[in-house]
Amino acid sequence: MEVKTQKALFDAVEKQLTDRKLQTARQPGSPSAQIGDTLQAIIPVSDRGQPALMELMIGPIDGNVSILQLYTTVLTDAGTDRRELEKALDSLNFNCPIGAFGFYENQFYHRMTVPIFEDPVIVQANRIIFTIGAISSIISVFYDRIIELVSGKLTAEQFLQSLPSASA
Numbered sequence: 001m002e003v004k005t006q007k008a009l010f011d012a013v014e015k016q017l018t019d020r021k022l023q024t025a026r027q028p029g030s031p032s033a034q035i036g037d038t039l040q041a042i043i044p045v046s047d048r049g050q051p052a053l054m055e056l057m058i059g060p061i062d063g064n065v066s067i068l069q070l071y072t073t074v075l076t077d078a079g080t081d082r083r084e085l086e087k088a089l090d091s092l093n094f095n096c097p098i099g100a101f102g103f104y105e106n107q108f109y110h111r112m113t114v115p116i117f118e119d120p121v122i123v124q125a126n127r128i129i130f131t132i133g134a135i136s137s138i139i140s141v142f143y144d145r146i147i148e149l150v151s152g153k154l155t156a157e158q159f160l161q162s163l164p165s166a167s168a
Contacts, residue, residue, distance in 0.1 A: 001066040001116060006058050009116075010039045012125035013056070017041050017132075027055075043132060045074065045139040052139065054132065058116060066116045068128065070135060074101070074143070075108040078150055082108075085149050087156035092146075095163045096138060098131075108146070110139055 001009075014024045027038040038057050045052040054072040061067055078085060085108065093100045099112030114131060116124055145162050148154040154162070 001058055001060060005121070006037065006066075008121050009058075009124055009128075010037060010056070012121050013128050014039060014041075016125060016129045029057075041132070043072070043136045045072070045136055046143040047140060050143060054135070056128070061115075064118050067113050068116050070099070070112045070114070070131060072110045072135060072139060073107055074110055074139060074146065075150065076106075078103060078106055078108040082150065084152075084154075084156040084159070085146070088149060088159045091160050091163060092142065096142075098134060098138065101142075108150075110135060 010026070014026075017024050023042040025040045027040065029037045038055050041054050041056070042051045043054050044050065052072050052074055054070060057069045057071070058066050059069070082103070086103075089101060089103075096110075099110050101108065101110050103109070112131070112135060114127075142163075145154060145159055149156065149159045
């Protein structure tokens with residue numbers, strides 16, 4: 001994806017996010033298409049509207065297809081003893097319908113990548129907005145229990161028992 005097309009796409013996504021009263025910011029990338037700008041948004045990830053930082057980055061695969069990565073920092077401090085959360089991670093990801101949760105250093109995140117094709121910018125922007133909403137909803141389903149697990153209020157076993165069953 002050309003840098004000017006990426007800019008137009010992020011402009012359209014940013015407008016829709018700000019129209020929804022979400023805070024956004026841009027982080028400049030390099031002038032090459034491989035390392036373009038990052039669009040950041042503060043999205044709600046719990047019933048109480050707890051904020052999380054989502055970062056959107058686009059990287060090319062070939063001339064017609066690029067990949068959009070949506071990286072959401074769920075917790076900036078997953079605690080010094082995160083063994084219970086690590087024990088629950090595989091089951092949490094099994095129950096997560098799109099994307100996956102993981103750790104980077106002391107950060108707990110949700111990450112998803114989706115292909116971006118050579119469609120009109122507004123079509124792509126609408127897909128991205130839908131995806132952001134889906135990710136926000138998915139994180140919201142698990143957020144309170146993740147906090148309880150990290151804080152020690154739940155064990156990994158209790159957390160796993162609280163997950164929605166596959167048959168539900």
